Amino acid sequence: MEKSELQKDKIIKVAQSMFSEQGYDATTTREISRKADISDGSLYYYFPDGKREILDTIxxxxxxxxxxxxxxxxxxxxxxxxxxxxxxxxxxxxxxxxxxxxxxxxxxxxxxxxxxxxxxxxxxxxxxxxxxxxxxxxxxxxxxxxxxxxxxxxxxxxxxxxxxxxxxxxxxxxxxxxxxxxxxxxxxxxxxxxxxxxxxxx
Incomplete structure (x- = not known):
């Protein structure tokens, strides 16, 4: 698996855990970025539409x-x-x-x-x-x-x-x-x- 795919999977796994535990509305992209140990810019690089695109992907x-x-x-x-x-x-x-x-x-x-x-x-x-x-x-x-x-x-x-x-x-x-x-x-x-x-x- 390419590095970009690994990074996307990491973001998805972190977001999936947070969405299921605290809900979509209560989770921010900044929290996802911090927990995934990436910059906010990197998150939007992989998911240009942000949190909604991550939810749709999950x-x-x-x-x-x-x-x-x-x-x-x-x-x-x-x-x-x-x-x-x-x-x-x-x-x-x-x-x-x-x-x-x-x-x-x-x-x-x-x-x-x-x-x-x-x-x-x-x-x-x-x-x-x-x-x-x-x-x-x-x-x-x-x-x-x-x-x-x-x-x-x-x-x-x-x-x-x-x-x-x-x-x-x-x-x-x-x-x-x-x-x-x-x-x-x-x-x-x-x-x-x-x-x-x-x-x-x-």
Whole structure:
């Protein structure tokens, strides 16, 4: 990595930490510069639009890294058991996003600074979950002969699975202000997924 990229990464990491701990409005570019051990001029050299450009970069990098994790998760399946295993594996993968300190901080910045962000920036989690529901629908469709539901029920069935994911994430990370999904909640959520799949299976 070039020196300029290393310096930009350093600024981003410092700003990400400060934004997540004390908020965007309470953080000044001067504080970021001091903590990153650079001059104010250097900060504006790397980020000409200052603090706002740094925030946009943090959010955009977070969106890109999380989307990559999720996009290619599903592989070919032939049985309901394989589908269930892939859904649970995907849930664990989503949870792992928040076990990474950068992932958690980026998520909290997105939640706390939502009024400052565009819809595309602030709705990344919804878009990921919508994408998961679409992919789940395709997998469920291939297994319809093994399921109790018909094609018209696919949206509701996949929506129920995504709602289980969503409740777990929002309850723990936002309502309870936890920094990661606990093993207890993971087991409970995975049991709910298994039960729903069992109820849908012939």
């Amino acid at each position: 959010v955009q990098r977070g969106i890109e890294s999380r989307t990559l994790i999720i996009d290619d998760w599903f592989s070919d399946i032939k049985t309901v058991e394989e589908l269930e295993a892939q859904i649970i594996g995907l849930y664990e993968q989503i949870c792992s996003i928040f076990e990474d300190e950068d992932g958690y901080r980026s998520f909290m910045i997105t939640i706390r600074e939502r009024p400052l962000l565009s819809d595309a920036q602030s709705d990344w989690l919804i878009k990921i979950l919508d994408n998961i529901q679409i992919k789940l629908g395709k997998k469920f469709h291939t297994l319809l002969p093994l399921l109790k539901i018909n094609e018209d029920d696919l949206v509701n069935a996949t929506g129920a699975i995504v709602a289980i994911f969503q409740k777990s994430l929002y309850d723990e990370l936002i309502l309870k202000n936890k920094e990661m999904i606990s093993n207890e909640i993971k087991k409970k959520t995975e049991a709910e997924i298994s039960l729903l799949i069992k109820l849908l299976t012939k």
